[in-house]
Amino acid sequence: MAFLEVKNIVKNFGNTKVLKGVDFTLEQGEVLSIIGSSGNGKTTFLRCLNGLETADSGTITVDGNIVFPSSKSIENLDSPLTFGMVFQNFNLFPQYSALENITLAMNARDYRILKAKKVKFFEFRRQYNQIKLHNKQIAKELLIRVGLEDKMNNYPCELSGGQCQRVAIARALALKPKILCFDEPTSALDPELTGEVLKVIRSLKDDGRTMIIVTHEMGFAKNVSDRVVFMADGVVEEIGKPKQLFNNPKSEKLKAFLSNLNEKENI
Amino acid sequence: MAVFLEVSSLLLKGFSLSCILFVLTLIIAIPLGLLISFCTMSKFAPLRILFQVIVWILRGTPLMLQLFVIFYGPGLLGLFKWPIMSTGWTWFNQTFSTRFIAALVAFAINYAAYFSEIFRGGIQSVSKGQSEAGQVLGMTKKQIFFKIILLQVVKNILPPMSNEIITLIKDTSLANTIGVYELIFQSKTFMAEGLIWPFFYAGAFYLIFVGVLTIVLGKLEKKMNYFRT
Numbered sequence: 001m002a003f004l005e006v007k008n009i010v011k012n013f014g015n016t017k018v019l020k021g022v023d024f025t026l027e028q029g030e031v032l033s034i035i036g037s038s039g040n041g042k043t044t045f046l047r048c049l050n051g052l053e054t055a056d057s058g059t060i061t062v063d064g065n066i067v068f069p070s071s072k073s074i075e076n077l078d079s080p081l082t083f084g085m086v087f088q089n090f091n092l093f094p095q096y097s098a099l100e101n102i103t104l105a106m107n108a109r110d111y112r113i114l115k116a117k118k119v120k121f122f123e124f125r126r127q128y129n130q131i132k133l134h135n136k137q138i139a140k141e142l143l144i145r146v147g148l149e150d151k152m153n154n155y156p157c158e159l160s161g162g163q164c165q166r167v168a169i170a171r172a173l174a175l176k177p178k179i180l181c182f183d184e185p186t187s188a189l190d191p192e193l194t195g196e197v198l199k200v201i202r203s204l205k206d207d208g209r210t211m212i213i214v215t216h217e218m219g220f221a222k223n224v225s226d227r228v229v230f231m232a233d234g235v236v237e238e239i240g241k242p243k244q245l246f247n248n249p250k251s252e253k254l255k256a257f258l259s260n261l262n263e264k265e266n267i
Numbered sequence: 268m269a270v271f272l273e274v275s276s277l278l279l280k281g282f283s284l285s286c287i288l289f290v291l292t293l294i295i296a297i298p299l300g301l302l303i304s305f306c307t308m309s310k311f312a313p314l315r316i317l318f319q320v321i322v323w324i325l326r327g328t329p330l331m332l333q334l335f336v337i338f339y340g341p342g343l344l345g346l347f348k349w350p351i352m353s354t355g356w357t358w359f360n361q362t363f364s365t366r367f368i369a370a371l372v373a374f375a376i377n378y379a380a381y382f383s384e385i386f387r388g389g390i391q392s393v394s395k396g397q398s399e400a401g402q403v404l405g406m407t408k409k410q411i412f413f414k415i416i417l418l419q420v421v422k423n424i425l426p427p428m429s430n431e432i433i434t435l436i437k438d439t440s441l442a443n444t445i446g447v448y449e450l451i452f453q454s455k456t457f458m459a460e461g462l463i464w465p466f467f468y469a470g471a472f473y474l475i476f477v478g479v480l481t482i483v484l485g486k487l488e489k490k491m492n493y494f495r496t
Binding site for chain 2: 050051052081083084085087089091092093094095104105108109111112155156157171172175
């Protein structure tokens with residue numbers, strides 16, 4: 001059984017059919033890119049994976065556990081998150097420093113775990129403060145990891161887009177998600193800033209992280225992914241190794257999509 | 268000089284009551300307004316519509332009218348009469364009449380309606396991505412609201428709230444129409460002696476108070492400038 005199994009995911013917004021049955025599987029440590037023109041359901045699919053949208057039907061299984069349709073009773077407080085998400089617009093919390101952006105959700109999780117243990121007030125404070133210190137250390141290491149050790153105490157409005165996105169990646173990593181999703185992570189960036197973000201994602205691949213990347217950066221998709229999915233019209237039109245997909249496209253839609261891109265490059 | 272001291276002491280007494288009315292109204296109206304704003308944003312249509320109508324009535328009729336309805340209404344309907352009841356509460360030699368309580372109720376409800384609209388705007392102006400980011404990080408709804416959304420809302424609503432708060436201290440003067448011994452009520456008592464200047468004196472109290480409020484609220488706004496939403 002594959003690490004991630006997506007079966008027949010359907011999603012409608014009113015009368016608009018956005019996803020018409022998405023199927024694919026993903027192995028642990030694999031990097032999958034999703035390409036396709038805008039409005040073909042790539043982002044909606046990612047949001048269905050994360051639970052930001054509720055699919056109308058279909059199943060999602062991760063590591064043998066059904067995550068959709070969700071069965072909340074199985075949810076374990078201590079278990080790491082199933083999916084992490086990096087947004088196109090970063091969505092950093094503006095009132096918190098880079099470091100606090102990362103520790104916030106960790107502290108929130110540990111607060112809930114500690115609350116569930118029902119320890120007494122002073123003991124609770126003591127333990128919680130210890131955990132917070134520990135989380136701060138983890139956050140620092142993550143920021144060093146994405147090359148922002150000198151920006152720990154800066155607020156998002158003081159950071160460049162690329163730096164914001166790297167903080168957002170560190171923030172997603174902090175919760176140790178089993179699968180990390182990227183929704184067009186470089187689309188909101190100035191062209192000269194995309195490199196620093198792509199470099200971080202590349203280094204995550206080298207760590208053996210399982211990732212799903214929705215992207216318009218074809219070169220990056222070609223280089224970093226183990227497999228590429230081409231989505232068109234709400235279904236997986238074609239899936240395969242990047243070389244095969246980009247050099248020998250089978251479906252007409254993918255051929256048209258690629259030749260369109262080539263034309264653009266020649267303008 | 269003796270007259271000046273007498274006027275001063277009475278006006279101070281009146282002003283302290285105005286201030287207490289002001290503070291208590293804020294303490295009640297802010298949480299109440301937040302609650303109403305949640306109701307007017309509810310996905311449950313009957314609740315939402317009910318509270319939208321209530322807010323419409325409270326914002327659409329004069330505060331003076333609401334004050335009269337709350338003060339005289341129960342008596343005219345034969346339920347109870349505010350003036351004959353005594354609260355028995357004292358504070359710096361002030362006894363709080365039930366008239367004061369009636370005024371407090373009217374002000375708190377009216378201002379809660381105004382605040383609820385400010386809160387609604389403030390909450391809706393925070394980008395949806397903020398709560399989504401919290402959601403994918405596994406935070407609960409409560410944690411998302413208090414740890415992420417609230418401070419951004421506070422920053423967004425501070426300017427319109429300052430406006431309302433400044434209006435409130437002046438609106439407390441309406442309470443004199445139902446016989447609350449606040450600042451305007453006290454300065455009116457000198458009309459019988461043919462004195463006009465106590466009114467200007469009373470005006471100075473409001474001016475100074477609003478001046479201080481403006482500085483404090485401005486400082487608070489500046490303090491929030493370290494981030495941009």
